[in-house]
Amino acid sequence: MIEYADALQRMLACATALPVETVPLEQAAGRVLAREVSSPQCLPPFDNSAMDGFALRCDGAPMAAGTELEVQGWQAAGDAASEGGQGAWEIMTGARMPDGLDSVIPVEQVRIVAAIDGRPQRIELLKDVTPGQHVRLRGQDVRTGEVLLEAGSTLALNACTLLHATGVGQVEVRAQPRVAVIATGKELVSDAAQALEVGQIRDSNRPYLVGRLQAAGAAVVWQGVVGDDVDAFNAALQSALDAGAQLVLSTGAVSQGRYDFIPEALRARGATIHFHKVAIRPGKPLLFARLPDGPLYFGLPGNPVSAAVGQRFFVEPVLRRLLGMAAEATLQLPLRADVRKPPGLRFHARARVELGADGQLSARVLAGQESFRLMSMLQANAWVVLDGDDEMARAGTPVQVQGWGHRDPVRLAAMEVS
Template sequence: MILYSEALQHLLGAATPLPAERLPLQEAAGRTLASDIHSAQALPPFDNSAMDGFALRANGAALESGTEFTVQGWQAAGDGDAEGGEGAWEIMTGARMPGGLDTVVPIENVQILASEAGRPTRIALKSVVRPGQNVRLRGEDVAEGECVLRAGQRVDINARTLLHALGVGEVVVMSRPAVAVIATGKELVSEATQALESGQIRDSNRPYLVGRLHAAGAEVVWQGTVGDDVAAFDAALDQALAAGARVLVSTGAVSAGRYDFVPDALRARGARIVFHKVAIRPGKPLLFAVLPDGALYFGLPGNPVSAAVGQRFFVEPVLRRLLGLAQEPVLRLPLQAMVRKPPGLRVHARARVELDEQGQLSARVLSGQESFRLMSMVQANAWVVLEDEGDLVPAGSAVRVQGWGHADPVQLTGREWE
């Protein structure tokens, strides 16, 4: 049995970043940027009006209330260049500022003195107008040549919106790790609606892992369920590898029981067992191996929370490495109450991060931490990691807090905001 820190070194040492690929922007949702993106244009691309009103020339000086102007033209959104002259121009929100004009007064702050064919021809200011007000300047949001996104950032909806506005049609992103998920156990029933016979349970680990892997940036290229049968397991591995999987994740059959066949089955295939059993709770029997072709294999325990811990704290660091990401940032928050833990083990506890009336964040470890309990997974919004050697972590201790997945920040919802 090895320490988590030692296991993590083995994991990261076995993984190298994947190559990059170029994709159309509309196909890059959720992908990880492989290089920085610099804007080839300014945003806004031209000076424009922030509201409906009248464009004026202030030339750095305030315009006094009562000042009158002749309206010399009209400018709508989408109109091209125009020379503003000395007078006022009626202008719409988003319209390009006529040349020489530098200030916009809202329509409600002017008095219409004269009109012709429904268009104002002379106006007077109702109040003082500050120079430059209500104008969006060229490059005020993004300057030409500015770095707008960094390598390692995820192409989320906000990034895609910005890139589309800047005229970026393609992006260079990291290839997605190709992953397979294998659930083992003759007791497993795959279909949620299928009636259970005596001794059977539903296979909840596989859909959970598939969902978490997808959220973590991987592509699940194969998934399946096998019984406690080495031949069926070998066939599943062959199918997963044929589908292109370079990371394989299984659940169950890695402990020390009669039907825990995975370690021997891997050795029989020529796999190198890097470690088997880690000083953690839950999930101590976790196994990591490298197959003869270099594919990485994670054997996670079968209990649901043990599998979740293996995915979050063993598989996801490797996925980050494959995606070329830096070490994951973490929070350190005070514990609300004292927590007991097994000495010498790193504990991964389901917890809630909550906000008190003074606006201070703290972490509350939930009751019912047994590895078979699924309700606490629903109730939790974070993981608390207890790393101390002792068996008691006092209230107020600063502890490591991580989101449900490496790409998922802690989400504060529900009563902790009340």
């Protein structure tokens, strides 16, 4: 049995960043940038009005209420450049400022002195105008050449929106890690609607892992369920490899029981087992191996939370390395209450980050930490990691807090006031 830090180093030593590929922006959502992206243009690309109203020339000096001006023209969003002259221009929100004009007064702050066919011809200012007011300047948001996103950034919706707005039509991203999931156990039933017979359970691990892997940035290329049978397992593993899997996750059959056949099945295929059993809870029997020709194999225990811990704290760091991402940052927050922990083991606890009446954040480890319990996973919004030889972590002790997934920050919207 090895320590988690040792296990992590052994895994990361087997992983290098995947190749770079260029994809259209509309296909890049959720992908990870391989190169930084700089803006090819300014944003806004031209001076424009922030209000419906009238564009004026202040020339750096305030314009007093009561001033009357002739209306020289009209400018709507999408109109070409115009020469502004000395008067006022009726202008719509987002319209390009006529050349030479530098300020906008909202339509509510003028009186129409004269109009023809509904078009203002002369206006009176009802309020003073400050030079530059209500004008969005060219490049005020983004400058040409400014770095928008660093390599290793995830292209979430806001990032893709900014790239689209600045004219970036394609991006260089890391290839997605290709992953397969094999659930083992003759007791497993895949169809959630199927009635269970005596001794059967539903294979909740498989859909959970598939969803978490996709959220983590991987492409799931194969998934399936096999019984406690070496031949069926080997056939499933070969199907996963034939589908191009670079990482294979299995659940169950890695402990020391009669039907825990996976370690020997892997050795028979020529796999190199880098470790089997880690000083953690839950999930101690976890296995990590490298298959011939390079695919990485994670043998996760079968209990649901043990499998979740294996995916979160073993598979996801490797995915980050494959995606060219930096090591994950963690939070340090005080414990809300005392927590009993297994001495000498790294304990991964389902927890809630909460906002107290004093306005301070803290982490509350949930009741029901047994590895078969699913309800606490529903209630949790974070993981708390407790390490060391002590049997008790005391209230107020700063502890490591991580989001449910490596790309899932602790969600403040889910915090409770207590």
